[in-house]
Amino acid sequence: MSEQVLNEAQLQQLYQYAMVLSQHRDDAYDLLQSAIESYLVTVKRGSPTIDCPEAYVRTLIRNRYIDHYRYRRRWSSESFEELALYDISPVDLEKVVIDNSELEHLWAKLSVEDRDILYHWAVLGYSTDEACALMDMPRGTFLSRIHRLRKRCLAISKPLSGAQE
Amino acid sequence: MKKDNPDHNPLPLKDAIRDQASSENLVPEQLNDLMAMQRAVLDDKPQPVRQFPYWLTAAAACLVLVVSFFVWNTSNEQYAREIALEVVENHLKLKPMDVRTQSMTEIQSFFTQLDFSPAQSSLLENQFDLPEQLMIGGRYCSVKGVTAAQLRYRGTDDQLRTFYEVGYDEDKFGRMPDIDKGETPQEIIVKGLKVTMWVEKGLLMALVKDM
Numbered sequence: 001m002s003e004q005v006l007n008e009a010q011l012q013q014l015y016q017y018a019m020v021l022s023q024h025r026d027d028a029y030d031l032l033q034s035a036i037e038s039y040l041v042t043v044k045r046g047s048p049t050i051d052c053p054e055a056y057v058r059t060l061i062r063n064r065y066i067d068h069y070r071y072r073r074r075w076s077s078e079s080f081e082e083l084a085l086y087d088i089s090p091v092d093l094e095k096v097v098i099d100n101s102e103l104e105h106l107w108a109k110l111s112v113e114d115r116d117i118l119y120h121w122a123v124l125g126y127s128t129d130e131a132c133a134l135m136d137m138p139r140g141t142f143l144s145r146i147h148r149l150r151k152r153c154l155a156i157s158k159p160l161s162g163a164q165e
Numbered sequence: 166m167k168k169d170n171p172d173h174n175p176l177p178l179k180d181a182i183r184d185q186a187s188s189e190n191l192v193p194e195q196l197n198d199l200m201a202m203q204r205a206v207l208d209d210k211p212q213p214v215r216q217f218p219y220w221l222t223a224a225a226a227c228l229v230l231v232v233s234f235f236v237w238n239t240s241n242e243q244y245a246r247e248i249a250l251e252v253v254e255n256h257l258k259l260k261p262m263d264v265r266t267q268s269m270t271e272i273q274s275f276f277t278q279l280d281f282s283p284a285q286s287s288l289l290e291n292q293f294d295l296p297e298q299l300m301i302g303g304r305y306c307s308v309k310g311v312t313a314a315q316l317r318y319r320g321t322d323d324q325l326r327t328f329y330e331v332g333y334d335e336d337k338f339g340r341m342p343d344i345d346k347g348e349t350p351q352e353i354i355v356k357g358l359k360v361t362m363w364v365e366k367g368l369l370m371a372l373v374k375d376m
Contacts, residue, residue: 100181
């Protein structure tokens with residue numbers, strides 16, 4: 001059963017993901033704790049083998065947060081595929097540079113969906129296709145979000161770059 | 166818990182996001198609690214009779230379903246029998262008619278105290294061979310306490326039939342076959358008489374005739 005126990009590093013990373021979504025320490029801890037409880041119940045029942053407990057718990061956190069968020073406000077549920085084509089090659093986002101304090105400022109203003117996308121891209125290292133599949137988000141929606149994000153990031157980083165010069 | 170980050174050097178966005186995400190950490194107490202919670206559950210031996218509760222639950226669910234169906238069915242049969250008994254009693258008493266007519270239009274204009282309008286039954290005409298012309302009149306009566314219309318017909322065999330109409334309420338009369346939905350009328354034999362009951366045009370209808 002030891003391989004089913006989440007280690008400290010995994011717990012920290014899951015907590016960080018819960019923080020990315022909730023932006024509130026107590027809420028993040030509650031999310032993590034309830035997701036782990038649910039995971040343990042599943043394991044205890046002997047349900048189908050969970051290959052990657054960390055990914056499983058991360059999905060539980062996300063689903064629980066979406067449910068909670070829907071209750072409070074409404075999780076964005078765009079189902080349309082935008083027709084415009086966006087140049088969202090990863091290089092563009094890779095090129096963006098930003099100051100930590102500026103990101104912190106931007107981070108608080110981003111929607112939870114945008115933070116979720118950025119987390120999957122930057123921390124978990126997913127490709128856009130993988131992220132779409134994982135987050136059950138239409139690719140058009142995902143691309144337009146990245147497009148808007150890049151514009152926001154560039155708007156912040158450009159003046160910064162100008163100041164550096 | 167946040168890392169001190171006094172420098173304002175621009176970083177690649179990806180690195181900045183990683184820094185941002187990793188700036189939040191569980192405090193040691195929280196971490197210990199979560200580790201202890203996992204061990205407490207996962208270090209227990211798995212329950213050996215795990216399948217038994219599932220089997221028992223499924224069996225119990227089946228039993229509840231069967232019992233519910235039986236109770237539902239029995240209560241419906243009980244309703245039907247009570248209605249049949251009541252209309253048969255009305256048929257046997259054969260109290261004087263309030264109106265004598267062969268016209269359904271006159272019947273409709275006579276029965277003004279009902280909370281429905283008497284209707285011509287297609288089943289009566291087609292299956293029981295009792296067209297409007299064979300009607301001889303009608304009177305007020307009641308079925309399970311609800312004011313109803315009793316219409317009388319004299320068939321081509323000269324036998325008297327009594328036909329009952331009342332506004333259909335499933336809660337009051339139980340589940341009755343609705344011929345407008347293609348269901349077959351229900352037949353019950355009571356006191357040597359045959360009672361046929363069905364729902365048509367939103368009305369509960371019952372025909373009593375000799376066997």
